[in-house]
Amino acid sequence: MTSIFSLVARVLRDPIAIVDRSEDPDALQELAPRLLGIAVVGCMIFGTVVGSSRGGIQLVYAAVKMPLLLWIPVALALPAARALWMACEVEVPWSRVALAGLVAMARTAILAAAAGPVLWLYYSLSPGYHVSVLALAAALAAVGLPGLGVVARAMPAGGKRRWLAMAGSLVVLGLCVAQTGWLLRPFVARPAGEVTFLRPIEEDVFSSLGATTRSAVGDYSQEWEPETRGMLQQRGGR
Secondary structure, three states: HHHHHHHHHHHHHOHHHHHHHHHOOOOOOOOOOOHHHHHHHHHHHHHHHHOOOOOOOOHHHHHHHHHHHHHHHHHHHHHHHHHHHHHHHOOOOOHHHHHHHHHHHHHHHOOOOOOOHHHHHHHHHOOOOHHHHHHHHHOOOOOOOHHHHHHHOOOOOOOOHHHHHHHHHHHHHHHHHHHHHHHOOOOOOOOOOOOOOOOOOOHHHHHHHHHHHHHHOOOOOOOOOOOOHHOOOOOOOO
16 A cells, blocks of 8 residues: 555656656556556545535446546547647657556546545535536646646657647647536536436537536526437437
8 A cells, every 4th residue: 555655646746757667668567557546546536526416326426437537538639649749740659648648647536536525515515506517617627737737748858849739738638528528427416307327418518618607607698408419319309
């Protein structure tokens, strides 16, 4: 257990030093299981806290889905980010990209678990549904930015377009995380709604957050009806 706690401290204090070990052929094999374990445990703690806003089976649903909120974007977006880096003349080995992604997930999960008690205390005050959703989005943004920073800082120095590659990778990863969270919802279930593991594919995260923000401040002048798309679209629907 001491080695795990030591790794947690290193992920928080000097994550790039861990990423720099990617040049060691055995580093990825040694660190990957522990970093994944840290990410799973931290995300499940945070997911359980988020699910407590509704309770019951939602505790399990949110805890199971929260690790996927990090795994899916990393698996999908990191190859695209590396392609962008290569296009900007920044050479990054696959081993460094993979280790940077694992460290970023672990750091985000650790910070999420640390933020869990604060969010739990807030939810214990029984805020409204829309405000609860916005609180979750704000918490995810706060704990996710340091993780995204690890990926950006993992790029080696040099290259005329390094800053362009860094900004582009942050945008790609950030958008992928946001949309993945929307697809995996609900994390905060509606008080009067049916508790489900997933909801149908509807619109996008930005339309939803805009509508939720208006509803949170009491502005219901613009009705927002999510439009179902894709395979889950019902016959006879819009």
